[in-house]
Amino acid sequence: MADRSLSQIAAKLKDIDIAMLVTKTGGDGKIAARPMSNNRDVSAEDGTTYHFTTDDGRIDDDLRASSQCGATYSSGEFYAAVQGEGHLIRDRATQEKHWVKDLEAWFDEGLDTDGLILIEVKPARIDWWDGRESGEITL
Template sequence: MADRTISDIATKLKAIDVAMLVTKTGSEDAIAARPMSNNKDVSREDGTTFHFATDDGRIDDDLKRSDQCGATYSEGDFYCAVQGTGKLHRDRATLEQHWVPDLETWFENGLDTEGLVLIEVTPARIAWWEGREQGELTP
């Protein structure tokens, strides 16, 4: 196993724009995944990531029922699986803190988009692989 810090992994995750964000869904707790941008908003301290969505899709309902979630990332020979909890934010101040202008491509009305939410994914475990090296971190 190779030694990597949370900061090392966060730097790599910042460079990978799209993750597959995974939640439990439905009454059977089936697995649902969808692509989500982290907008290069990754905490170097604990690997927390932030993703914008609207509350009219399944992800909002999924996280209300169970905060357990995960995200997978890959680029080249680097792969990462994050397991943790998701929290929905709706307050304007928090949304403004994490907003970047590129998001207007997806949210035409910007911060005024109806039902805009911010999903905060806090990792409990981060597993990574790169070439022949691998490791696991628990922030």
């Protein structure tokens, strides 16, 4: 096991734009995964990530039923598995803090897009592998 700080791992996650965000779905223990951009918005203090989507898919239903979620990241020889809780944020002021102009490619109406939600993923544990080194950070 190697020793890396949370801020070092958060910096690696910030450099990886796309994660596979995983939720529990349905009532029978199945899981669902989908690619989501973190918009390079990763907290160095606690590893929290932020992802924009709309409420017309399954992810918001999944997170309302169970906040438990995960995200996987990969780049080169670096891999990470984040386990934590996902929270749906509809508050406009909070969304504005995390909005980046590049998101307009996905959301034509910007922050005024119908059903826009921000998903905040707060990690409880991050497992990581970097070449032959690996570690775990528990929060």
